[in-house]
Amino acid sequence: MSNHQTATPPPRKAWRVPSYWPFVIPALIVVAGIIVFPWLFTIWMSMHEWKVGAPTTFVGLANYIRLPSDPRFVEAVGHTITYTLLSVILPVIFGTFAAVIFHQKFPFRGFLRGLFIMPMMATPVAVALVWTMMFHPQLGVLNYILSLFGLPAELWVFHPGSVIPSLVMVETWQWTPLVMLIVLGGLSAIPSEPYESARIDGANAWQMFRYITLPLITPFIFVASMIRMIDAVKSFDIIFAITQGGPGSASETINLYLYSVAFVYYDIGYGSAIAVVFFVLIVVLAAIMLYMRQRLHWNQTGGAA
Amino acid sequence: MRLRTLLGNLGLALGVLIIVSPAILFFIWMASLSIKMEIDNASYPPVLIPTQFAWENYASVFNSNRFTTYFFNSLIVTGSATLLALLIGVPAGYGIARMQAHKSTIVILIARITPGLSYLIPLFLLFQWVGLLGTLWPQIIIHLVVTVPIAIWIMIGYFETTPMELEEAAMIDGATRWQVFRHVALPIAKPGIAVAFILAIIFSWNNFVFGIVLASRGTRTLPVAVYNMISFDQLSWGPLAAAALIVTLPVLLLTVFAQRQIVAGLTDGAVKGG
Numbered sequence: 001m002s003n004h005q006t007a008t009p010p011p012r013k014a015w016r017v018p019s020y021w022p023f024v025i026p027a028l029i030v031v032a033g034i035i036v037f038p039w040l041f042t043i044w045m046s047m048h049e050w051k052v053g054a055p056t057t058f059v060g061l062a063n064y065i066r067l068p069s070d071p072r073f074v075e076a077v078g079h080t081i082t083y084t085l086l087s088v089i090l091p092v093i094f095g096t097f098a099a100v101i102f103h104q105k106f107p108f109r110g111f112l113r114g115l116f117i118m119p120m121m122a123t124p125v126a127v128a129l130v131w132t133m134m135f136h137p138q139l140g141v142l143n144y145i146l147s148l149f150g151l152p153a154e155l156w157v158f159h160p161g162s163v164i165p166s167l168v169m170v171e172t173w174q175w176t177p178l179v180m181l182i183v184l185g186g187l188s189a190i191p192s193e194p195y196e197s198a199r200i201d202g203a204n205a206w207q208m209f210r211y212i213t214l215p216l217i218t219p220f221i222f223v224a225s226m227i228r229m230i231d232a233v234k235s236f237d238i239i240f241a242i243t244q245g246g247p248g249s250a251s252e253t254i255n256l257y258l259y260s261v262a263f264v265y266y267d268i269g270y271g272s273a274i275a276v277v278f279f280v281l282i283v284v285l286a287a288i289m290l291y292m293r294q295r296l297h298w299n300q301t302g303g304a305a
Numbered sequence: 306m307r308l309r310t311l312l313g314n315l316g317l318a319l320g321v322l323i324i325v326s327p328a329i330l331f332f333i334w335m336a337s338l339s340i341k342m343e344i345d346n347a348s349y350p351p352v353l354i355p356t357q358f359a360w361e362n363y364a365s366v367f368n369s370n371r372f373t374t375y376f377f378n379s380l381i382v383t384g385s386a387t388l389l390a391l392l393i394g395v396p397a398g399y400g401i402a403r404m405q406a407h408k409s410t411i412v413i414l415i416a417r418i419t420p421g422l423s424y425l426i427p428l429f430l431l432f433q434w435v436g437l438l439g440t441l442w443p444q445i446i447i448h449l450v451v452t453v454p455i456a457i458w459i460m461i462g463y464f465e466t467t468p469m470e471l472e473e474a475a476m477i478d479g480a481t482r483w484q485v486f487r488h489v490a491l492p493i494a495k496p497g498i499a500v501a502f503i504l505a506i507i508f509s510w511n512n513f514v515f516g517i518v519l520a521s522r523g524t525r526t527l528p529v530a531v532y533n534m535i536s537f538d539q540l541s542w543g544p545l546a547a548a549a550l551i552v553t554l555p556v557l558l559l560t561v562f563a564q565r566q567i568v569a570g571l572t573d574g575a576v577k578g579g
Contacts, residue, residue: 023400023486026393027457034428034450035416041427098324104317112325114564119328121560121567123511125528126549129535130335133542141334141351173327178571185572234420237513241532255420262426263518275423282418 042272050269063273072249073274076257079164080233083253086168087175087232092225094172095179096217100209102180103187117177124174128241131170132157135242157243160250167251170238175231179224186220187213219293226289233282254278332557338546339363346542362543366551374523375530378441382526383509385445390452390505395498398460399486410461416454421514424450429518443519444526451512452505459504459570463497464490500570503563507556527552 046063050056067073102113119127134140135156143153156166194212203211236255239245245252245260252260258278262271337353338346339362345355366372401409424447432443467490475485491498516529525533531548560567 020400020403020482022482023396024404024406027397027400027453030393030449030453031412031416034424034446034453035412035419038424038427039419041430042423045427045430094324097320101317101320101324106317106321110564111561112321113568114561115328116325117564117567118332118557118560121507121511121556122332123513123528123531123549123553123556125511125513125532126553127331129531129545129549130331130338132535133338133546134334139347139349139351144349144351173331177328181568181572230418234422236420236422240517241513241535255422258420258422259514262422263429268426268430271426275420275426279419279423282420283415286418 042275045268046272046276048269050267050272052266052268056269059269063270064277066270067273067277072252072257073254075249076252076254079251080253080255083164083168083171083235083239083251084229084232086165087171087235088225088228090168090172091176091179091228092221094176095224096183096221098176098180099183099187099217100213102184117181119174120177122174124237125241127174128170128238131238132242135166157251158247160247163243163247163251167239167242170242171232171235174238175228179221179228182224182227183217183220186217190216222289222293226286226293229289230282230286233285234278254281335546335550338542339550340547341543343541343543359543362547363551365544366548371525371530375525375527378444378520378524379510379526379528381441382444382448383506386448386452386509387502387505389445390449390456391498391502393449394453394456394501395460395491395494396486397457398462399464399490399494401457402461402464410458413454413458416450417458421450421512425515425518432519438519439521439524441524444515444524447515447519448509448512450515451508455505455508456501459501460494460497463494463500467493496566499563500566503559503566504570507559507567510556 047058047060048056049059049062098116102109102116134142135158137143137153137155137158140156142156146153154166155162157163190213195208198208198212234255235253236259239251239253239256240259243251245256254274255278258271258274261267261274333353337355340358340360341352341355341362342357342359345352345357345359400406428443428447432438432446437443471493472485472489475489476482480488511528512526513528513532516526517532520526520529531545531552534545534548
C-alpha cells in the first residue's frame with residue numbers, strides 16, 4: 001500500500017503500465033515455501049541415506065538404483081498401471097454417455113445434475129467407509145443385489161483377484177461426473193446447423209452422434225482422459241481407507257507404497273526417491289498426452305486462455 | 306411419429322434413471338445404514354427402511370467426547386486455509402492476468418500434478434524441526450498446497466475475461482493500482498471469488514492424506530477421525546455410517562446449493578487445467 005509514488009504524478013503525464021508485482025509477491029513467497037521448496041528438498045533427500053533418528057549420509061543415486069530390484073516397488077508399478085488404465089477408460093465411457101444424456105432437455109435437469117455430481121464432491125473417506133460396508137461378503141448389500149440377479153457372491157475387496165476391479169468401481173462411481181462435466185462443456189459449444197442438415201439428409205440419431213457429435217467432442221474427451229489419468233495415478237484416499245493396499249499387497253499402488261516407506265518405515269531417503277520417480281512418471285505421461293494433443297491441432301473452445 | 310417421440314422420451318427417462326441411480330442409491334443406502342439398529346444392519350436380506358429408527362447412532366456420534374474438538378479442528382483448518390488462499394490468491398491471479406505472465410502458470414499446473422504425499426515428507430520434517438507438530442499450524446499450512454493453486458488458477462481465468470477499459474480509465478484519473486484493484490477489479494470479480502471460495506472449502510474439508518500424517522490425537526480433522534473410527538469399532542455400522550454422513554453432509558449441501566459455481570469452476574479449471 002506504499003504507493004505514494006504512483007499516486008502523486010502530475011495527471012497530465014502519459015499513463016504508463018504500472019508494475020503488478022506487489023500483487024504477486026505474497027503468492028510467490030507462499031508458493032516458494034510450500035510448493036517449490038518441498039520439490040527441491042525431496043530431490044536433496046532422495047540422494048541421502050536418511051532415516052528418522054539416524055545420521056544422514058550422502059549416497060548419490062543409490063536410492064534410485066535400489067528401485068528396480070525392489071519387488072514390492074515393481075509390483076506397485078504394475079498395480080498402478082492396471083488401476084489407472086481401468087480408472088481412465090470406464091469413467092470416460094460412462095461420463096461421455098452421461099454428458100450426451102444431460103445435453104438433452106428434461107424436467108429437473110439442474111437438480112438431477114446436482115445429484116449426479118455429488119459422488120465427486122463427497123468426502124472420500126466417508127464414501128470409502130460406506131463402500132467397505134457394501135463390499136462385506138456376508139452382510140454387504142452388493143452381494144444381495146448380485147443374488148437378486150442369480151449371480152454368485154463375490155469377495156470384492158477381500159480377495160487379491162477382485163480387489164483392483166472393486167476399487168476401480170468406486171473410483172468410477174466417484175469420478176464419472178467430472179468427465180461428464182467436461183464433455184458436457186464440449187457438447188454445449190457445438191452449433192445446431194450440422195444436425196439440421198444431417199436430419200434433412202435422413203441421418204439417424206446414431207449416425208449423427210457418430211459422425212457429428214463424436215468428432216467435435218473428441219478434444220474434450222481427450223482433456224477429460226488426461227485429467228482422469230493424472231488423478232487416477234495418484235489416487236490415495238479411497239484405496240487407503242478401504243484396503244490399505246491389501247489383501248496382502250494386492251492393491252498397493254506406488255502412492256500407497258510411498259506412504260508405507262516414508263511414514264511407516266520412516267525411510268525418508270528411499271521414500272523421497274520413490275516420490276521423485278513417481279512425479280517424473282506423471283509428468284512424462286502428461287507430457288506425452290499434451291504432445292499428442294498439439295500434434296493433432298485440437299483447439300478448444302470455451303476456455304478464455 | 307408420435308409413437309416415435311414417446312419412445313424417445315421413454316429412452317431418455319431410462320437413460321437419466323440409469324446414470325443418476327448409482328449416486329442416489331448410494332446416498333440413500335448411506336442414510337439407511339445410519340438410522341438402523343445393529344440387528345437391522347446385520348440382517349439378511351438387507352432392510353432399507355427399518356421398523357424402528359436408531360437415532361441414538363447420531364446422538365452417540367455427537368456425544369462422543371472428542372467429536373466437538375474434531376469438528377472445530379476441521380472448521381479452523383478449512384476456514385484458515387481457505388481465507389489465506391483467497392487473501393494470497395486473488396491479488397496474485399489479478400497480477401498474473403494483468404502482466405500476462407502465462408508461463409508462471411506452469412508452476413500451478415505442476416503443483417496440480419504432484420501427488421500430495423510428496424509434499425508431506427519434506428514439510429513433515431520441516432514442521433518437526435520447527436516444533437509445530439501437535440498444533441493445528443502444520444495442517445493449516447499444508448492445506449494451502451491445495452487451496453492456493455485453486456484460488457490463483459480460478460482468479461487468473463476470471464480476471465482475464467474482465468474488461469481492461471474501466472481499469473485504464475480509473476488509472477488515468479489518478480487512481481493507484483491498489484485503488485483500481487480494490488474498487489474496480491474486485492467488485493467485478495465477485496462471482497469468480499465465490500467459485501474459488503467454494504472449491505477451496507470443499508477440497509480442504511475433504512482432505513485426508515495430510516491429516517493422517519500430521520494430526521495427533523488432539524488435532525485430528527473430521528475425515529481423519531472417521532478413518533480412525535473404522536479400526537476401533539469395525540462392527541457397529543450404525544454409528545459409523547452416521548459419523549460418515551455427518552462429515553460429508555456440509556459438502557453435499559454445498560454441492561446442491563452452489564451447484565452452478567461448482568460446475569463453472571470445475572469445467573473451467575479442468576478444461577484449462579488440461
